[in-house]
Amino acid sequence: MTIARTATPSTARAINDRLALDLLLTRGPLTAPELRTLTGLSRPTVADLLERLQRGGLVAVVGESGEQRRGPNARLYALVADRAHLGGIDVRSTGVSLVIADLTGRTLATAEIPAGPEHGDDLAERTVRALLDAAEQVGVKHLHTVAVGAPGVVDPTTGVLNNSGQLPRWHAELLDALRAQPETEVILENEVNLAGIAEHRIGAAQGREDFVLLWLGHGVGASVVLNGRLRRGASGGTGEIGFLPVPGTGMLPNATGCDGGFHSMVASAAICELARAHGLTVPEGGPVEQAEEVLRSALAADATAFLDELADRIAIGVAAVCVVIDPGCVVLGGEIGRAGGAALAARVERRLADLSPFRTEVRAGSAGGGAVLAGAVLTAGDAVRRDLFGEP
Template identity: 40%
Template sequence: MTTTQPGTPGWLRTRNDRLALALLLEHGPLTRNRLGELSGLSKPTAALMVSRLEEAGLIHVVGEASGGRGPNAAVYAVRNDRLRAVAIDIRETVMSATVVDATRTEHPIVEIPVLPHSRTPEGDVRQAIDTAVTAAGVERGSVQLVAIGVQAAVSDSGDTLAFSETLPGWPEHGARRAIEAALELDVTIDNDVNLAAVAERAVGAAAGSESVALLWMGSGLGVALDLDGRLHRGATGSAGEIGSLSVPRAAIDLAPDARDLTELIGGPAVTRILRRHGARGKRLSELLARLPDDAGALDELAPRIALSVIPLVAILDPQLVVLGGPTGLAGGAALAERVAAQVARLSRWRTPVVATAAGPAPVLTGARELLVAELHRRLDSAVTGLPG
């Protein structure tokens, strides 16, 4: 990347061009005059910024705005057709994926069933990308990077997986490299709960909190710890894999046969509770639809979750606990309020407990946030060294 000396005309041009690009990303399509107003720069300077960015292929004309008494003014926007990404959430029996671009265009979310046999990392990701770009109606060649959420502990390098039983055909080592080599893309792999925590920080309940513990409850369990926007991953990437922790002694009256936290509040345990209270359905998602209105099931589930939350607040002392995953989403505020009350009853802690607010696809949302940040970084880097 070309660098310029601070204070020189080249440095000033680059600074102005970056500002113009940032304003277009923040505000969407703008005229030259509006860019000048938002940037505080003169109309001639704004015109030069637009010309340089357009000649570099970073922005293009997308329409016209009424010029009042004069001619209509061209409206400019950041180009998305050359640089896109795909966010992917890979679960045990289904993958979800969506196209991502720098201006946060809403593209369809696709779901692709997966079979346990004949799977490979590159095969799964190729299928997810192809399905997503077809649904979005965009060119496959514009996709340059992917972010993938998986139900596994992921090392800092993204190339070593542990607790990966839901990823048949994926090797313990080398999955990221295999995908990059086969698809010629830049690849990020992360734990799905960590990506959900990114979403919670960006658009959900964790916005503005200094430290947050996200307890993910679905078919399995996981915890993500967000420290002022930085995820704590642990030495091997396995921080938060709490499903196999032994249940506390206090759980014997609630679930005498439960040996670990998964058996206490994981998918099968929640399924049994809901069915005892009259819910009908084959899948956990079908059963959970009844949870918000079932006071008995909420009352039975809350102390179990509280016994899982108490060790988290005792060790981590977060400012906030968020109940996420399918169970946390379905239970909503009614479940969170009950859990908070049970934590206070069973311990000395008074940590606020709230329901997730990151929407129904938090893993994809978190992956999307990472990708948008990287797309912006690449666009910003492309501005450096543009000719004057």
């Protein structure tokens, strides 16, 4: 027999408060009548929670609605956006991008910190200084939480980045320097996972309970969302698809390197090699920029043979994922996915239909080039709101 449990008054108040705060976050300023309609709560309950949230400094009156009638019910209530501030950081081998945001996720400041021999070896120190300077310039005295996206495997139990000898030393130094900041929580997450969070919440995978983000750029990775939840795996290695053994590479990957795996077929350097093999001109620049430009040019010129072979290569890796977890939707992200857009996604989807027994929609990512930073802000914002609003 199941015994129904009745929520205590304090629990009910916490649930109602969180419900109202989430509505104010997602919908913006609302009147008390609007909150009553959206929550189904009574007039006294809404009045009580608004008074309580104002006392706690989370909600404030920001004006009046456009209704003819004036009075308490016409007041507009909104979250106090500067109640807490947060940061997002995208760590790459070429440098660091960062953003400062308020409680609602609105961007207040951004900064770019380049890496390389010509910039010195103090990147960790320069990044922390840039973060604090950017915050100070917009009047932010304290960052509640900073979410960091970095390449590599992040242990889901310890939060430690598994370097495997592949990442620059300053990556670990930066994390240590950030964690040394007083009273600031630091959340470390794989950068492709953060991009997947962005595509799920604000991008091409909105409304999907199951999907895979395939990140195509300098390297190759994937973010897996099933039943609406990001999946990391026992050691944090879910999505390390660059190591996937595939036909056509002439060798196998190993425990310390993905050469010979899927990475060798669709990473930026491989795309440039494929373009040259098809007689296409590859411009000067870094591998990622070269691959982006050659792909855009190929699409503009309708270089069918090159585009079809690239779609075939991508579809091989996607098919391997689909026959294991059947996500129903795959989003092509990263610099290459963004450059290929809907045209490349459509080609991959057609080829995938020949390889997999399951119908899978392939979409172009829409969270943009800042998907990792967007995911970092969303992740940090979730942590801040859990602390201030309580668990959902």
